[in-house]
Amino acid sequence: MTKPRIIIIGFGNVGRGFAKVLNMKYNLIVEKFGVSPRVVAIVDSRGAAINPRGLDLEKALYIKKSEKTVAFYPGYGKLSVTGLEVLDKVDAEILVEATPTNIVDGEPGLSFMLEAMRTGRHVITANKGPLAVAFYKLSEESKKHDVQLKFDATVGGGTPVISLAKHCLSGNQIVSIRGVLNATTNFILTKMSENHCSIEEAVKEAKEKGICEMDPTYDLNGTDTACKMVILANALLERRVTYKDLPEVDGIEKITVEDLKEARKKGCTIKLVGLADEKRLLVEPMLVPFNDKICVDNTLNAVEFKTDLAKEIVIMGHGAGPIETASKMLNDMIEIFKSQTNR
Amino acid sequence: MTKPRIIIIGFGNVGRGFAKVLNMKYNLIVEKFGVSPRVVAIVDSRGAAINPRGLDLEKALYIKKSEKTVAFYPGYGKLSVTGLEVLDKVDAEILVEATPTNIVDGEPGLSFMLEAMRTGRHVITANKGPLAVAFYKLSEESKKHDVQLKFDATVGGGTPVISLAKHCLSGNQIVSIRGVLNATTNFILTKMSENHCSIEEAVKEAKEKGICEMDPTYDLNGTDTACKMVILANALLERRVTYKDLPEVDGIEKITVEDLKEARKKGCTIKLVGLADEKRLLVEPMLVPFNDKICVDNTLNAVEFKTDLAKEIVIMGHGAGPIETASKMLNDMIEIFKSQTNR
Known part of the structure; x- marks a missing residue:
């Protein structure tokens, strides 16, 4: 060839x-x-x-x-x-x-x-x-x-999440995957937290900056992250699941600026997190400590693999852009x- | 085969x-x-x-x-x-x-x-x-x-630094590499910062925990990080350099608990950082903001690649252990x- x-x-x-x-x-x-x-x-x-x-x-x-x-x-x-x-x-x-x-x-x-x-x-x-x-x-x-x-x-x-696991962690068993995988909602949550604005205002800013699609429903309700988690679970955890099998998907639509303020008091913020291991497969807004390695801002993505030999490996990079x-x-x-x- | x-x-x-x-x-x-x-x-x-x-x-x-x-x-x-x-x-x-x-x-x-x-x-x-x-x-x-x-x-x-670049970033030009690559000194600086102890006390703790070799000279004076940067510069930046070509290597021997306190006032800490790009190749203790992606603690390693297409990619993981x-x-x-x- x-x-x-x-x-x-x-x-x-x-x-x-x-x-x-x-x-x-x-x-x-x-x-x-x-x-x-x-x-x-x-x-x-x-x-x-x-x-x-x-x-x-x-x-x-x-x-x-x-x-x-x-x-x-x-x-x-x-x-x-x-x-x-x-x-x-x-x-x-x-x-x-x-x-x-x-x-x-x-x-x-x-x-x-x-x-x-x-x-x-x-x-x-x-x-x-x-x-x-x-x-x-x-x-x-x-x-x-x-x-x-x-x-x-x-x-x-x-961010090369799948190729990292496939080409750099062969021989390791990946025990769990946890990550921030949707650039749009991560940008929105970051703006809400930084500017103390409503989700509607943050969505508007995301649209103005071209970060957000005209209809961001699938981003906001967790569907996009859920699809990505299904792909990761199949490819890296050998789980045979489809998007339809996923009951536990929750989005960020109900997150308020007050929730983010409360989180901050505990040294945390709120991120839309996908989590998968042998048994679990879920997507929901979670309290994430500021010093958590997957706590990235704006349109960044971050994924943590827990593995049996190399222990934790975290990769982060830009989560969007053609x-x-x-x-x-x-x-x-x-x-x-x-x-x-x-x- | x-x-x-x-x-x-x-x-x-x-x-x-x-x-x-x-x-x-x-x-x-x-x-x-x-x-x-x-x-x-x-x-x-x-x-x-x-x-x-x-x-x-x-x-x-x-x-x-x-x-x-x-x-x-x-x-x-x-x-x-x-x-x-x-x-x-x-x-x-x-x-x-x-x-x-x-x-x-x-x-x-x-x-x-x-x-x-x-x-x-x-x-x-x-x-x-x-x-x-x-x-x-x-x-x-x-x-x-x-x-x-x-x-x-x-x-x-x-932490799969080289294989990430070789197998997951092909097609990208790597513009620069910046990282915390020595687990021993990173543990020592973390302990000095957390416990306000002297470098001698931190070295002692590292030895007791088996993190540090009996003679940690090459870790402390930057030689180990320098060797790693020479390898990265050759392998990923196509620079034809050897360890002997490296004039700018400085270690952490002179870092004091006061330096770390001063750094903290600026929202930073001190890390032993290796940096390489088309022209530069150096190792020295640097002020690193706490929210810098390569600001990892204890025996963790972290490397940031700046690339032309994927922009910044950061990988972090455990920097030591057989x-x-x-x-x-x-x-x-x-x-x-x-x-x-x-x-």
């Missing part, structure tokens, strides 16, 4: 972020890892751009920005082409799946990922939905077809290259 | 720790990674135990404890056999090098590592000396003979297995 071909499905913030970082780091990848990857297809909600010899990523990004779809990519764009059609017709070794998260049935990402693996392609995704509803099925399919399923970008934004998140898809891609070339 | 053979040279705390964790995790390695590693030779300062069919690690640990050398291992032990003789005579795919650190010329570890690579063996080490004096040479030899040189255990105790350190040699070994089997 010296000239791996890539299909990108989903060209929103994360898909475009991946195209940007791949373009930015192309020379480094060629030099350091001896492979020359090329993107042979990009699919968005209105159509696709396809060129077996490789698309010009800068041009694709420009067209997407100006025309709202890559389907107008000169010479190679086509309206109304779907992801499944592209997977069927375009030869490639890797699918980069970056469609929006759907936690009801994981679609359309789930079908793209299954189809890609069925046809022998490795999959890299930033999409929590398919993994939160069908982790076991996806994992089994990847084994069955001897392809890699890489999903470090689904958890932690720029470039930060895409950097992990790039790392996933490089890990696939390395595994194929023994570099 | 389904039945990799291992030679362990150096059977002190770390070498024994490796034997313990390998023994403890043997079944997991067989099941999860499809390989059955066996230790075919163990060498200590007085002799060796050699069995091409594999030594019983529990027995080797018991003999070492009771007889002070594996040379009395029943049937397979021999006095006065050296590491180089074993490397010459015993077939194996992997050398686990765990002799004591020597920062003057890196010996005897340096010769063992070079000889192992020259004869086609992968090397896993916890020994800072050879890498601090001859990183470039070792790295070139590993490329020349197409073997892997793994040294995550040289930095951070149980089992913690050996867990990273085990991870290094598993990474070698994975790279050979594409698992």
